[in-house]
Amino acid sequence: MFHREAGVFKTTYAADMALYPLPIARWAVVALALFFVVIAPLFLIDYYLSILNLIFIAVVGALGLNILVGYTGQISLGHGAFMSVGAYTAANLAVRAGLPFWITLPAGGLMAAAIGIVVGMPSLRIKGLYLAIATLAGQLIIEWTINHVPAISGGAQASIQVPRPDLFGLVLNTQGRLYFFLLFFAILAIVATLNLMRSRIGRAFIAVRDQDIAAEIIGIDIYRYKLLSFAVSSFYAGVCGVLYTYYLGIANYEQFQLNVSIDFLAMIIIGGLGSVLGSIFGAIFVTLLPIVLRLVLESVGSLFFSDSELANVISGTRLAVFGGLIIFFLIVEPEGLNRLWRNIRSYFRVWPFSY
């Protein structure tokens, strides 16, 4: 059960592409599942569950962005806006048509995917910087539209109260009940991404990332796959936005501004571009960072700052630490936390004979 491989003995493609290359991976997944499904909800208080809930939501969004940036090599500064598209679609459907979450959730995702395709259109002709700016334009235009069209935003405050989802008559109105709801979608997103990347589509994404002209020459329809990547990625973003809306009980465009797009980029860069595990690490890290910073600054910060300044200092520090970490990881460890994790793993793989 605990054995490690001593070399590469794979003889079939199926073995190479297996989700669990070693029994230990399978056992690790079982242990994690046990922890998250049984132990965490039984023993953790609501506050910690709410943090886990936020992480689950972030995982969905980070996976989506990683499909686009990490696997397909495009860039998007508009993911916050795609989330808001999902959020407002679901909120309008839930409030005006009274639809349940299992309709609003995919509807929000599909709407975001449709908008994502439109914003991603320029990627057919431009890349790199120009694409970054085009998606930035998408972000600003979508933000403005939602804010200025009352039919979407539901009035002057541009926010819509959303009823909590209910599942077989059980209203998901506590952190504990939301926990299983969000956990389910986080796992769904993880498994879907893992499988997507093992498929023909995933391989095509990676080929486009590595060198799109070469990919075109070997017969990959790069336009189709770039747009598909935008669609899949913004579908995730839309679902993430819907989940966040249900979590908060309100759809508000202020939750999805440009800084959110940058937070998610920070997640995948810190976690590791082009890796599912990295997206999860990044989501955990970026969600926990402000909470930890707040704890630290609230206990130590009063030595240096007055109470009124402290709120400013905390938000400023959070932003500065984010930016600093992005730069640090880009320069020092471009493959992110995922790489550090792999280094640790491969160290122990050959331990104690590390030569």
Added chain:
Amino acid sequence: MSADDFGFLIALLLSGVAIGLMYSLIALGFVLVYKATDAINFAQGEFVMMAALIGAVVAGLDIAPALATIAAVIAVLAVMIGFGFGLERVVLRPLLGRPIVAVIMATIGLAAVLRGLTPIIFGGETRALPLPIPDDPIVIGPATLPPIQVLGAGVALLLFVGFSWFFKKSRMGVAMRAVADNQQVAQAMGINVERYFALAWAMAGIVSALGGIVWGSMLGVDVQIAVVGLKVFPVVILGGLDSIGGAVLGGLIVGLVESLAAGYLDPYVGGGTKDFAPYLLMIIVLMIRPYGMFGKRQIERV
């Protein structure tokens, strides 16, 4: 068209030109860096914010007003040039040869750092950055312009002429163009590529310093001033990323579009069009001419 309508149009056009030239002042910093190093600076707005803040702090010192202004300009220039050099050395040089997305992300990270640190260091309040120019608006026909906008437009035009001369005629400018064109060949010709990269960032620092002083004096200085950095993108895309003349023209177009949109569309849709009309125009241009109106087309080989 009645005389009043015509006057309104002229007023809008004039203020559009003035604001547009002020935009190109900021965009110049962006273009300079891109032209010489192929790096993209998403923190241009934050550069401007930093320059404006330092200017406001020095100008706020308790010394004679004229002296304070001169001290502020010198201090801002010195700090921004040093900052440009340092930034290139610490952040940009390790990223040489890495994918363009990495550089974009690094400057976005830099923007976040600057935006996060400034309120901690300088405090959150809005500061004034007074310049020794008259307050009375300048009347040109039916239009009135604030003097600060005229000053900003003048500075932008001066820099435009200066940098055009620099890149065409001076030895350093020609070397810098060579570096931008092909780093390896430039190096083989005995040009110190790394020095010119640092120089480009320092020049961006100079432009940001002047831009920061002008913009800070017009808007008042706080973290929000970095938002003008977002306006840089339509300007440079419309003009083409590596064209100094394009930056000026792009600035003019964005200024005019904004001003006309604000004048004629805002009453119907309830405000805010000037924030997104330039972006809409930019998207349309990108669809038709993917490399902007004056940008050079990249030819890619496998």
